[in-house]
Amino acid sequence: MTVHREPLSVIIITLNEAHDIEACLASVRGLAAEIVVVDSGSTDATVQICKRFGARVIAADWPGFGPQKNRALGAATQPWVLSLDADERVTPALRESIEAVLTGRDTSACVGYAMSRHSQFCGRWVDHSGWSPDWVIRLFRREATRFSDDAVHERAIVDGPIGRLAGRLLHYSYRSRDEVADKTQSYARAGARMLLARSRRIGALAPLAHGGFALVRTFVLRAGFLDGITGLGIARMNARATFLKYYYARRVALEHPAPATDHHYRARRTDQPAGSDNDSDGTLHGLRIGLSCQALRHAGGFERYARDIIDAMAARGIRPIVFARRFDKTLPEYTLVDPQPIHVNWLPRALRDAAFSWRLRSRRVRSRADIVIACNRVDSADIVVCGGTHPGALHYGRNKPKWNDRWQAALERRTYRNARVVVAHSRMMAQEIERYFGIAPDKIRVIYPPVRSDCFVPPNPAQRDAMRAQLGIPDGHAAFVFVANTGKGFELLRTYFETTPHPVCLLVAGRAVASQSPKIRSIGYRKDMQHVFGAVDFTIVPAPYEPFGLVGIESILCGTPVLTAGNVGCAEVIRNDAQWRFSHRDAASFAAALDQALGRWRVGTARLAQPGEHLLYDYDVKSHIAELLALASQLAGCRT
Numbered sequence: 050m051t052v053h054r055e056p057l058s059v060i061i062i063t064l065n066e067a068h069d070i071e072a073c074l075a076s077v078r079g080l081a082a083e084i085v086v087v088d089s090g091s092t093d094a095t096v097q098i099c100k101r102f103g104a105r106v107i108a109a110d111w112p113g114f115g116p117q118k119n120r121a122l123g124a125a126t127q128p129w130v131l132s133l134d135a136d137e138r139v140t141p142a143l144r145e146s147i148e149a150v151l152t153g154r155d156t157s158a159c160v161g162y163a164m165s166r167h168s169q170f171c172g173r174w175v176d177h178s179g180w181s182p183d184w185v186i187r188l189f190r191r192e193a194t195r196f197s198d199d200a201v202h203e204r205a206i207v208d209g210p211i212g213r214l215a216g217r218l219l220h221y222s223y224r225s226r227d228e229v230a231d232k233t234q235s236y237a238r239a240g241a242r243m244l245l246a247r248s249r250r251i252g253a254l255a256p257l258a259h260g261g262f263a264l265v266r267t268f269v270l271r272a273g274f275l276d277g278i279t280g281l282g283i284a285r286m287n288a289r290a291t292f293l294k295y296y297y298a299r300r301v302a303l304e305h306p307a308p309a310t311d312h313h314y315r316a317r318r319t320d321q322p323a324g325s326d327n328d329s330d331g332t333l334h335g336l337r338i339g340l341s342c343q344a345l346r347h348a349g350g351f352e353r354y355a356r357d358i359i360d361a362m363a364a365r366g367i368r369p370i371v372f373a374r375r376f377d378k379t380l381p382e383y384t385l386v387d388p389q390p391i392h393v394n395w396l397p398r399a400l401r402d403a404a405f406s407w408r409l410r411s412r413r414v415r416s417r418a419d420i421v422i423a424c425n426r427v428d429s430a431d432i433v434v435c436g437g438t439h440p441g442a443l444h445y446g447r448n449k450p451k452w453n454d455r456w457q458a459a460l461e462r463r464t465y466r467n468a469r470v471v472v473a474h475s476r477m478m479a480q481e482i483e484r485y486f487g488i489a490p491d492k493i494r495v496i497y498p499p500v501r502s503d504c505f506v507p508p509n510p511a512q513r514d515a516m517r518a519q520l521g522i523p524d525g526h527a528a529f530v531f532v533a534n535t536g537k538g539f540e541l542l543r544t545y546f547e548t549t550p551h552p553v554c555l556l557v558a559g560r561a562v563a564s565q566s567p568k569i570r571s572i573g574y575r576k577d578m579q580h581v582f583g584a585v586d587f588t589i590v591p592a593p594y595e596p597f598g599l600v601g602i603e604s605i606l607c608g609t610p611v612l613t614a615g616n617v618g619c620a621e622v623i624r625n626d627a628q629w630r631f632s633h634r635d636a637a638s639f640a641a642a643l644d645q646a647l648g649r650w651r652v653g654t655a656r657l658a659q660p661g662e663h664l665l666y667d668y669d670v671k672s673h674i675a676e677l678l679a680l681a682s683q684l685a686g687c688r689t
Contacts, residue, residue, distance in 0.1 A: 054152045055561070055573075056082035058125035058191070059133060061104075062117045066135035067093040069221065074102040076139040080147065081131065087121040095135075113200035113239065122195065128573060130191045132205065136221045137166070143216030147188060150214070153571075158533045158560040160209030160574055161189035168220040170279050171229070178273035178283045179266070186211060187218065190574045195347075198379055200239040206377060208347040209559075209574070229286055237293035244298040251299040260292030266395065331368030331387075333678055336685050338362065339370040339418030341409060343425050345386070346377035350599065351436050354498055355424050356382045361499075361674035370418050372409055374401070389416055399453040402426050403460055420681040428463040431684055432677065434472045435465075436498070437596035440485045441478075445594030445616060462486045469684055472496050472677070474597045475618030494680070497622055499670035500602045507608035507660060508583035516584035520572060526552045527650045528585040529612075532578070532600050533559035538591030538614065541639055543569065549640075551647060556585065582607035586655055587646050590617050593633045601628075605664060608657045610649075612642050627663035 084104035273280030423430030473479040561571040588604035601619035614633040629642040
């Protein structure tokens with residue numbers, strides 16, 4: 050049987066890279082369906098070499114690393130993209146891992162993959178100094194990814210889960226001392242511009258303090274001393290670049306001070322909507338609302354939830370103070386908040402949650418936040434929103450056990466115990482919080498998460514027929530959809546659909562799955578899931594552990610009933626006539642649920658004519674934020 054292989058685009062940005070580009074392109078020969086090179090005016094043989102390898106070369110000015118890579122990404126046409134620098138090489142082991150993803154042998158539900166980069170410094174391989182391990186996201190789905198707009202140190206922003214690939218990416222950087230000096234200067238100046246965009250308050254000692262810390266962090270905390278003289282060279286380079294970044298930024302700030310105002314927050318937002326809850330200063334009746342989250346960016350469900358909350362607050366004239374590790378400045382929500390970055394990503398991953406929680410205590414005082422709503426594990430918030438517990442994810446196999454699980458559970462316990470109110474996204478979550486952490490029931494409020502009802506609506510018959518034809522659903526077949534990146538559970542589905550005699554087909558949205566059955570087909574990552582939900586006859590949510598599962602609610606709003614496993618939180622708010630329940634451990638239970646669903650389909654009564662009537666809660670985001678803000682007002686009134 051012919052193995053289906055999804056095509057790949059390789060994207061590279063260049064400027065006078067003739068000494069490197071040939072080896073880079075040779076390492077991906079035969080791997081890519083297309084090579085896209087965005088060149089910034091090379092005067093050597095770079096362009097000719099690229100064209101010799103069949104690359105499509107696009108001439109463009111130089112706006113910075115992030116914007117330039119977005120140009121290259123925008124020119125790519127294939128579903129998978131591999132982003133490389135000219136001084137990087139794909140090893141055979143890494144190439145094999147990439148092939149496994151393209152051919153579907155990697156069955157994870159990831160939209161992006163990080164690879165381990167092994168770098169040289171002046172001809173010597175670096176094993177420590179913060180350069181190794183160095184996991185960089187370079188392989189990703191085109192429609193689910195973009196690059197940050199940072200002028201230097203850009204990063205891929207992937208909207209979905211990220212996996213890791215075996216094999217190394219070789220990086221031949223900093224070939225000489227002259228190159229070190231040149232790049233240090235250029236990176237420092239670009240970094241200074243980025244620093245000034247965030248703040249112009251740079252103290253006189255900031256260059257020395259930050260530069261000195263960069264030296265200690267690289268050589269001591271990141272074990273640069275184990276790399277010997279090479280590690281010392283990297284530490285000195287980092288210290289000099291950091292010193293110069295703050296030095297240049299401070300010099301510009303002193304020469305061109307920003308205009309000051311005594312009404313900072315009032316001046317930032319003067320177009321408050323009628324009937325807003327604030328006093329034209331971005332507050333809730335004088336209360337300054339803080340929101341703590343992992344990141345303000347395109348990512349998982351909780352990041353999307355945080356952005357919905359920000360939008361709903363803005364509609365009420367409230368400008369929250371947002372505490373997060375990362376901010377994507379290209380998001381429209383970024384203009385609606387007062388960002389307070391808490392930088393902890395330089396720490397080992399196991400310590401980041403605890404460090405963020407510790408630093409938030411002082412940051413909320415400095416920012417004068419009266420009430421803090423947290424969507425992450427922090428022990429100094431007033432209202433904590435729980436979308437899942439760490440012990441629950443371990444118990445049901447959603448998370449793999451790790452050495453720091455006890456630390457995570459302890460932080461989660463402090464988070465709920467120190468909070469004044471815990472908001473659970475389902476009764477299932479409320480019960481877990483009671484069981485695992487001993488939190489009193491009267492401290493827990495169940496408030497189900499919202500859905501953007503303006504996006505998920507039933508299609509008209511003509512739209513539905515056209516979409517079914519586009520998806521290749523055979524006439525006379527019942528179509529089911531499974532969103533592969535919502536959790537595990539595919540094995541149960543595969544067993545049924547590969548053996549059933551019924552006229553059915555299963556569409557798998559998200560990561561491609563391994564199956565030779567003509568009744569199972571991958572449709573890839575979709576940005577039009579509302580149209581897919583409206584076209585199919587049923588949606589299946591088979592995850593062994595899903596704290597809520599917005600997929601189920603979105604499907605219902607599109608007029609499509611659902612089949613849900615026993616530990617799926619959204620089942621609590623779906624009427625029984627719009628869902629069929631089954632056990633994720635019992636194939637007979639699953640088959641019985643499908644037989645009942647097919648019975649409705651055969652008589653033409655499966656579709657939901659009035660979708661909203663089949664949901665048992667108010668799913669509108671405006672109602673959701675009203676409940677959260679009412680809690681905030683109540684807590685503020687109870688302060689002594």
